[in-house]
Amino acid sequence: MTDKPVIASVSLCGCFGCHMSILDIDEKLLDLVKLVTFNRTPLTDIKDLEHCAIGLIEGGIANEENIKIIKDFREQCDILVAVGACAITGGIPAMRNHLSVQECLNESYLDGLGLDGPLIPDDPEIPKLLDKVYPVHEVVKIDYSLPGCPPSADAIWAFLTELLNGNPVQLDYQQIHYD
Secondary structure (H helix, E strand, C coil): CCCCCEEEEEECECCCHHHHHHHCCCCHHHHHHHHCEECCCCCCCCCCCCCEEEEEEECEEEEHHHHHHHHHHHHHEEEEEEECHHHHHCCHHHHHHHCCHHHHHHHHHHHCCCCCCCCCCCCCCCCCEEEEEECHHHCCCCCEEECCCCCCHHHHHHHHHHHHCCCCCCCCHHHHCCC
16 A cells, blocks of 8 residues: 555546646656556556545536546545646537537437438447536536646646645646637
8 A cells, every 4th residue: 555645537528638738747757656646547547446635537527427427536536626628618528518419419420521321329338418518517526627728737747746745736827828
């Protein structure tokens, strides 16, 4: 057993760019490994979530499975962080919010360019879409938000190290401005 804080992360409805920004920390990832233990993350490929100090959530809530995952993260994580625009506002996936689910399915599977032999999938293994894409704070309590699309590697590093050191998280303007 380790005394290091445990971090878990998940990508819900988004592009996975925020997870890629974590990898952009580059050599500092080795420093981060000295500070924390990774549970469910793309770095470990662990699928089951155990209790952790910090949960990083990327992406919005778009389907029933996303709801189950985010509620599990809220229950298992002491601190829950919405990472990136999709988690904070719904981001690009929320552009579908002005359409009905049926209109989205029709465009994706029936009416889209280049489709031949259309069929809307109807398999119990495919999670049902919600009426819209929700930011995570509309489904569970979020403790922190880290803005960006995606947040820069420097911002992620500064955010995590401040949080892990028990300091108030304060990112300077250069780390969070988006011109």
